[in-house]
Amino acid sequence: MMKKLLLSALLLCISSEARCEFPESLRRTLDSMIRESLHEKAFPGASLAIGNRDGILYARQYGTHDYSGECPVTAKSLFDLASCTKVLSVTFAAMRLYDEGRIHVLDPTGKYLPELSETPIGDISLRELLTHTSGLPPQVLYTPLVRNAEGGRMFSNKKSEAYPYRVGTDYYVAHHVAFDTLLLSRTPQAGWRQGADRLYVNPAVDTLLLRQIAGAYKPDRRGSYSYSDSNFLLLKMILERVSGRSLDALTEELFAELGCENTCYNPLQCHDKGDCMPTETDHILDRQTVQGYVHDELAALMGGVGGNAGLFSTAEDVARFCQMTLNGGRHADRQIVSSKTLDLFVSSPYAKENIWRGLGFDKRNPETDPLGGRQCFGHTGFTGTIFWIDAEAGIYMVLLTNAVHPTRLNNKLSSSRLRTRIWETLKPYYPALAARSSAERDGCD
Template identity: 40%
Template sequence: MKNIGIKIIMVSLIFLGVKGYSQKKAKQSFDVKRNEVYIDSMMTNALEKGFFPGAQIIVGTGDFNVISKNYGYHDYTKKQLVKSDDVFDLASMSKVLGATLVTMRLVGDGEIKLTDQVGEIVPMYKNTAISDLALFELLTHTSGLTPSITFYQALLSTPDNSPFLSNQKSEQYVEPFDNMFVNKNIVYDSKYLVFEPKENWVQIYKNMWLNPEFYPSVYERIAKANANPRGKYLYSDLNLLLVKQMIETKTGKKLDEFTNEIYSELGISKIGYNPLKWTSIDTVMPTEVDNFFRKDTVKGYVHDEAAAIFGGVSGNAGLFANAESIAVICKMLMNNGNYNGKQILKANVVKEFTDSPLAKEGIYRGLGFDKRKPDEFFTKDDFGHTGFTGTFFFMNRNTNRFLIILTNRVNPTRTNRLMYKDDFSAKIWKQINK
C-alpha cells in the first residue's frame, strides 16, 4: 500500500510538472511583456482622450489568463478606481453569454431544435407573420426583423403632442440625450407606469414599476416587425427577444434560472442579471446619464431600455459581469464545452454555433456568436461578441487566444464613440494574435 501511495504521488507530481511546463511554454510563445506594454500604452491613450472612464482587460488561452489588468475609474470624478470584482453592463454580449449559452445547452440535450419555429412553440405568434421563423434564423439574424423597437416610448407623451426630442437646444428642450435634447414636458402613462412598488407589477428601474398588461402590445409590435427580406443579414435585438420567449415557453423555466445553473456549474459568481440582487451597488460600473426615460445616472440597472422593460432579464441585453467570470466561459468554449474536466456544453454543439454556416452566402455570423469577414483585424476563425456599452470579447482556438475588454464608454453619454473610431478593441485583438 505504501508503494502504491508513493507511485500515486509521483504520477501526480509528474502530471503537475508537465502541466506547469506546458503553461510555461505557452507563456513563452506569447510575449507577455511586449503585449502588456502595448495594452498599457493603448489604455493610457484611451483614458487620456476620454474613450471611457474605466476598463478591465483579460488576455488568456484555453488554460489560463496571461494578462489581467484594471484601468481607470468608475466615472470621470475619479473617486473610485476600477477593481477586479467590479461588474460592467455587458449590453449585447448578453446575447451570447445568456440566451445563446442556454440555447446551446437545450440543443445539446435535445430539448429544442434549430428548425423549431416561433409559432410552433409560442402560441401567441401562431397566426402571425412571424409564425414560421426558425430558431436558426433568429440566432443568425437572418429573420428579416427590424433592428429594434423603442417600446418604452409608448409609456411617454407630451401634453401638446410635441416631439420627445429635438436636435436644437431651446427653452423647451434643455437636457441633452444622445445627440439630441429632451422635451421638459414629457409625462409618464400612469396606467402602465408607477413610481412606488405595486403588487404583481414589474420593477424596471429603482423607482419604476411596469404594469404587465403592457406586454401584449409589445408582443404585437414584434409580430408585425418583419419588414425586411428573410435570409438576408440584418442584426436585430428582436431576434433574441424571441429566442428568450421560445426558451421559456418550451421549458417552463425563466432565462435567468437557466443561466444561473450554467454559471454555477462553471463556478463563477460575478455574472448575472439584475446585479443588485447578488452584488453591492459600489461594485457596479455606472453607465449613461439618462435624461430621457429614467431621469438618472443609470447604475445597478440595465442600460438598454428594451431589457429594462422586461425587468432587466432579456435575450438582447441585461447581463452584468466582471472580466474574470467571462474568462472562464471563454476557456470552456475554447475547450469544446469542457471546463475543469466537466462537460458543460456538448462539443459538437459548440462547434456548430461558433462556425460560419452562412459564410458562402457572404453572411459572417455564427449561431448567436459574432464573426467577422476576414480583414486586417479578424480572421474567419474568430468568434465572440461586442456590446453597446463598450464591451468586447473574442477568441480563436487556432491561435489559442481570447481577449476580454470591458468598459463603460456610455458614461456619461452614448454619444462618446471614440473607441470605435480608433478601432481600439480590434487593434488589441490583432496585437495579441501576432
C-alpha cells in the same frame, strides 16, 4: 555532484519561468493603449483579460468607476455587458437546451410560442433569429410608453429650454417626460417588475412589444442580415417557455457550473451598488444615472432580464466562458456544452450568401475584417464591451468598459477602434501566448 544537480534544477526553473511570463513588450503596449483611451476620456474604467485554453495569462484593471476618480476599478467590479448578453446568456442557454433535445434550430418560432403561430412571423426559424436573418425590425420601439408631459413632440432637432437633453446627432428629448401610467410607474406596483430606481413595468408591456414586432415585420427582408434586438426578445421568450424557468435562473446556473460567482442579471439583488460600474444618465425613460440596473431600455422593460442585454459580469468570469469554448465546451473535467453543439453554434450557416454570422455568436468576414477568421467569434456590447476568441490559435481576449458613462454620445471608444486594435496587437504574439499552455503543463506557473 549534488551542487551541480541543484544548480541545473535552478537554471531549468528560471528558464521555465521565463517561458511562462506574459511578454513584457505586449504588456507595455496594451497598458499604453488603454491608458491613452483613459486620458482621452473614451471611458472612465476598464477591465482586461487575455488568455488561452489553460486560463488567464494577463489581467488588469484600469481607471475608476466614473470621472470623479474616487472608486478604482477592481477585479470584482461589475460591468453591464450589453449585447454580449446575446451570447453569454441566450446562446449559452440555447446550447444547453439543444443538447438536451428540447429545442431544434430549424423549428419555427410558432412551435414554441403558439400565440405567434398564425402570424406572419410564426414560421421564422430559431436559426434565423440567432443569425439575425429573420427580417424582424432592427429595434423594438418603446417610445409609445412615454410622452412629452407638456404636450407636443417627444423629440426635437433643435436644443431649447423645452428640449434640453441631447440624445443623438441633432436629436433632443423633451425636458419633462410622462409615462403611460397603465404600463409604467415611478413607484412600486403589485406584480410589476423593476427596471430602475424609479421605473416599474407592467408585464402587459410584453403583449404591446410583440404586437409592434409582428406589425413591423418585412417579409422581403427575410434571409438578409439585419442585426435586431427583436430576435433575442423572441428567443428569451422561447427559452423560458420551453424550460419553464426564467432566463436569469438558466444563465446563473450555467455560470455556476463554470465556477463563476459574479455573473448575473439585476446585480443589486446580491451586490452593492458600489460594486457596479455606472452607465448613462438617461433622459428618455428618466432613470437618472443608471447604476446596478441595465442600461438598455428594452431590457429595462423586461425587468432587467433581457435576451438582448441585461447581464452583468467581470472580465474573469467572461474569460472562463471563453476558456470553456476553447476546450470544446469542457470546463474542470465537466462537459458544459457538447463539442458538437458548440461547433454548430459557432458555424456560419449562411456563409455562401456572404453572411458570416454564427448562431448567436458574432463572426466577421475572414478576408476583410480584422476580427475575421473562420474560427474567430465572440460579441461586442454597446456599453463598450467585447470578448473575442480565436479557436484555431487557442487565444481569447475580454475587454469591459463603461464607455457610455455619462452619455452614449461619447463615441471615442468606437472611433479609436481600441477593441479591434487590441486584437490586432495580440496576433503577432500568438506563438508565445499559445506556448504558455505547454509551459504550464510542465508545472511552472
